[in-house]
Amino acid sequence: MAPPHAQRARTKSDAGDELRLRAAWIYYMEGETQSNVAAILGVNRITVTRLLSEARRRGEVTIQIKGELASLIELQRDLEKRFGLERAIVAPVSDAKADPTAVIAAAAGAHISALMRAGLTIGVGWGRTLHESLPHIEGRNLKDVRVVSLLGGIMEARRFNPAEFAWRFAELFEAEGYLIPAPALVDSADARKVLLDQCGLEHVFKMAQTAEIAVFGAGGISEGSTTYKLGHLNESERKSLTEAGAVGDVLYNFIDGDGVPVNHPINDRVISVDLESLANIPQRVLVSGGSDKTVVIKAAIRAVSPTVLVTDELTARSLLKA
Amino acid sequence: MAPPHAQRARTKSDAGDELRLRAAWIYYMEGETQSNVAAILGVNRITVTRLLSEARRRGEVTIQIKGELASLIELQRDLEKRFGLERAIVAPVSDAKADPTAVIAAAAGAHISALMRAGLTIGVGWGRTLHESLPHIEGRNLKDVRVVSLLGGIMEARRFNPAEFAWRFAELFEAEGYLIPAPALVDSADARKVLLDQCGLEHVFKMAQTAEIAVFGAGGISEGSTTYKLGHLNESERKSLTEAGAVGDVLYNFIDGDGVPVNHPINDRVISVDLESLANIPQRVLVSGGSDKTVVIKAAIRAVSPTVLVTDELTARSLLKA
DNA sequence: TTGACAACTGAACGAAAGTTCAATTTAGTT
DNA sequence: AACTAAATTGAACTTTCGTTCAGTTGTCAA
Numbered sequence: 001m002a003p004p005h006a007q008r009a010r011t012k013s014d015a016g017d018e019l020r021l022r023a024a025w026i027y028y029m030e031g032e033t034q035s036n037v038a039a040i041l042g043v044n045r046i047t048v049t050r051l052l053s054e055a056r057r058r059g060e061v062t063i064q065i066k067g068e069l070a071s072l073i074e075l076q077r078d079l080e081k082r083f084g085l086e087r088a089i090v091a092p093v094s095d096a097k098a099d100p101t102a103v104i105a106a107a108a109g110a111h112i113s114a115l116m117r118a119g120l121t122i123g124v125g126w127g128r129t130l131h132e133s134l135p136h137i138e139g140r141n142l143k144d145v146r147v148v149s150l151l152g153g154i155m156e157a158r159r160f161n162p163a164e165f166a167w168r169f170a171e172l173f174e175a176e177g178y179l180i181p182a183p184a185l186v187d188s189a190d191a192r193k194v195l196l197d198q199c200g201l202e203h204v205f206k207m208a209q210t211a212e213i214a215v216f217g218a219g220g221i222s223e224g225s226t227t228y229k230l231g232h233l234n235e236s237e238r239k240s241l242t243e244a245g246a247v248g249d250v251l252y253n254f255i256d257g258d259g260v261p262v263n264h265p266i267n268d269r270v271i272s273v274d275l276e277s278l279a280n281i282p283q284r285v286l287v288s289g290g291s292d293k294t295v296v297i298k299a300a301i302r303a304v305s306p307t308v309l310v311t312d313e314l315t316a317r318s319l320l321k322a
Numbered sequence: 323m324a325p326p327h328a329q330r331a332r333t334k335s336d337a338g339d340e341l342r343l344r345a346a347w348i349y350y351m352e353g354e355t356q357s358n359v360a361a362i363l364g365v366n367r368i369t370v371t372r373l374l375s376e377a378r379r380r381g382e383v384t385i386q387i388k389g390e391l392a393s394l395i396e397l398q399r400d401l402e403k404r405f406g407l408e409r410a411i412v413a414p415v416s417d418a419k420a421d422p423t424a425v426i427a428a429a430a431g432a433h434i435s436a437l438m439r440a441g442l443t444i445g446v447g448w449g450r451t452l453h454e455s456l457p458h459i460e461g462r463n464l465k466d467v468r469v470v471s472l473l474g475g476i477m478e479a480r481r482f483n484p485a486e487f488a489w490r491f492a493e494l495f496e497a498e499g500y501l502i503p504a505p506a507l508v509d510s511a512d513a514r515k516v517l518l519d520q521c522g523l524e525h526v527f528k529m530a531q532t533a534e535i536a537v538f539g540a541g542g543i544s545e546g547s548t549t550y551k552l553g554h555l556n557e558s559e560r561k562s563l564t565e566a567g568a569v570g571d572v573l574y575n576f577i578d579g580d581g582v583p584v585n586h587p588i589n590d591r592v593i594s595v596d597l598e599s600l601a602n603i604p605q606r607v608l609v610s611g612g613s614d615k616t617v618v619i620k621a622a623i624r625a626v627s628p629t630v631l632v633t634d635e636l637t638a639r640s641l642l643k644a
Numbered sequence: 645t646t647g648a649c650a651a652c653t654g655a656a657c658g659a660a661a662g663t664t665c666a667a668t669t670t671a672g673t674t
Numbered sequence: 675a676a677c678t679a680a681a682t683t684g685a686a687c688t689t690t691c692g693t694t695c696a697g698t699t700g701t702c703a704a
Contacts, residue, residue, distance in 0.1 A: 017391065018391070018395075021387065021389065021391050021392060021395050022395050022398070022399075024387050025387055025392065025395045025396065025399060026399065028385045028387065029385070029387065029396070029399075030399065033689085033690060033691090034690070034691065034692095035689095035690075035691095043653095044653070044654060044655095045654095045690095045691090046653075046654065046655085046692085046693095047652090047653075047654085049691065049692060049693090050652095050653095050692095053692085055387075059388070060387060060388055060389060061385060061386070061387055061388075062385070062386050062387075062388060063350045063351075063383060063384070063385050063386075064383070064384050064385075064386065065343065065346050065347060065350065065351065065377075065382060065383055065384075066381070066382050066383075066384060067343070067382060069339065069340070069343050070343060070347065073340075073343050073344055073347045074347065074351070076344070077344075077347060077348065077351075077352065355659085355660060355661090356660070356661065356662095357659095357660075357661095366683070366684060366685095367660095367661085367684095368661095368662085368663095368683080368684065368685085369682095369683075369684085370661095371661065371662060371663090372662095372682095372683095374661095375662085
């Protein structure tokens with residue numbers, strides 16, 4: 001291109017830039033309607049529409065959402081889209097090294113409070129995070145609420161006991177609590193069969209399966225996980241589960257990375273709602289966080305495709321990374 | 323307020339923040355329609371409208387227009403609104419100490435180029451800035467363009483002569499040039515009267531008054547102004563003009579801060595289009611800049627209320643300050 | 645100069661957003 | 675527990691916005 005031509009093109013383009021930016025300014029900064037912008041600039045309204053969309057396309061107009069919350073919301077939206085969630089709730093963490101349980105518990109508590117309504121049947125799991133969320137759940141006097149434990153009790157544990165959690169949860173809403181009158185983990189598959197067949201557990205399981213909402217966690221299988229720290233499973237069991245491909249559990253159902261229950265005898269000794277039934281409950285709220293939980297959370301998502309995930313910022317990023 | 327109440331209020335407010343920011347995120351960042359946002363969030367579309375406007379009201383959503391040009395455009399809009407201009411053109415200055423004439427000239431040249439069209443009668447003033455804008459005016463072969471000088475010639479000056487500017491301007495468009503065959507400043511009021519009455523100057527003045535566009539500058543009255551540097555007026559004249567309240571001139575019509583011609587003999591010796599006639603030309607383009615010109619520019623605006631002002635960034639800010 | 649092509653411009657339509665008003669719910673008070 | 679006032683919600687309507695298509699202008703090559 002010859003210099004004169006180039007210069008003309010430049011001049012012309014500059015004038016266009018100017019017009020476009022003037023349009024953007026008057027529309028976005030002064031808040032005029034596009035018709036008014038057109039009148040001020042002496043061009044057609046449609047031209048203004050085009051100028052504005054060109055400005056946005058070029059990134060000359062940027063829209064920012066302020067506040068720390070904004071980045072959390074971005075994470076939430078990314079999680080929702082990535083994992084097909086109705087809702088992801090990401091709790092902020094101030095210190096990367098700190099235990100995120102507290103903030104997750106707070107977020108979970110607030111969300112659960114909002115979910116509760118009269119006439120509801122809600123199934124609940126257990127775990128440290130859920131336990132800690134109790135103080136954040138705003139109790140109300142609701143009619144006809146039924147709280148059903150989704151798994152048997154843990155004999156050995158005083159705290160973080162499924163039975164205790166369900167019980168205190170029910171109390172908050174002055175609701176009826178339905179516990180599974182059996183250990184979560186029995187000694188043999190036969191013992192499980194006997195209990196299920198003969199002790200009327202079917203009834204509670206049926207009710208659990210008719211729950212409209214399920215709230216549960218996901219357990220890791222590392223040495224530091226609650227399950228092992230509390231001694232519910234011993235080291236050799238942990239090892240053999242790992243060898244069988246387990247990455248963690250949901251209600252003591254041990255699953256592999258794809259969310260499929262592993263082929264391991266322990267899975268036959270568990271007295272809890274099975275994953276398929278869990279997946280059939282309309283609203284499934286998975287509450288779990290911590291960087292070591294990433295793998296099991298993914299597995300749990302595959303297993304029961306929760307409608308809601310409550311987690312923390314770091315875990316959220318970790319989940320999105322892979 | 324009691325703690326429990328406060329806590330409930332906070333929780334509720336937080337939930338509202340969350341919803342609002344989620345709405346803002348999905349609408350502004352993901353570009354969904356408000357209806358879709360409503361569907362995603364499970365609320366009514368109208369609620370989304372309200373959430374978004376609340377977010378904007380709170381400043382949680384900020385729209386930015388990038389680029390250095392943006393600040394210039396803001397200045398332009400401020401000038402336009404402040405002084406009732408159809409258009410303000412603000413040229414950027416890279417160095418605050420540098421002479422802004424060059425950039426103003428470039429901007430003026432581009433604007434004048436855009437104004438030119440066939441059949442136009444355009445009246446032109448003079449001045450250093452206009453002179454320098456000549457290289458930036460893109461000449462074209464336009465039919466029936468008439469270029470009329472708005473004031474007489476300056477005998478003593480070789481450069482920046484009204485006659486020369488009009489002449490070269492006319493050449494650019496291969497137009498007819500109409501010059502006023504007389505000095506801009508004569509020796510006495512009587513001499514002026516004689517020239518006007520007897521030398522057919524009326525004809526050119528009439529044409530000047532029928533111009534559709536006028537392009538002119540504004541001269542300062544400080545010791546360094548072109549007018550005095552070139553020796554058209556001597557120091558005692560400058561002093562007495564200042565004493566009479568003059569802050570500068572438009573086409574050698576000396577005006578005070580309110581834009582009113584000062585009562586001074588020099589104003590009776592000027593052969594140029596008077597300010598009232600100038601104000602009656604439909605399009606009035608005032609080209610002037612430099613920090614020392616602020617006062618006279620304001621005066622000129624009051625005097626002839628230009629439709630277009632071409633100036634530089636610093637002068638623009640200075641004009642807006644008072 | 646003429647003709648073909650491309651870029652730009654403007655009108656009409658359909659979609660989206662904002663406003664107003666009535667109805668409902670909620671909170672505070674008696 | 676019942677009432678009032680305030681806030682919130684949703685439906686109907688108006689305005690504003692975006693897209694499509696046809697017409698125009700300007701540009702380049704033959």
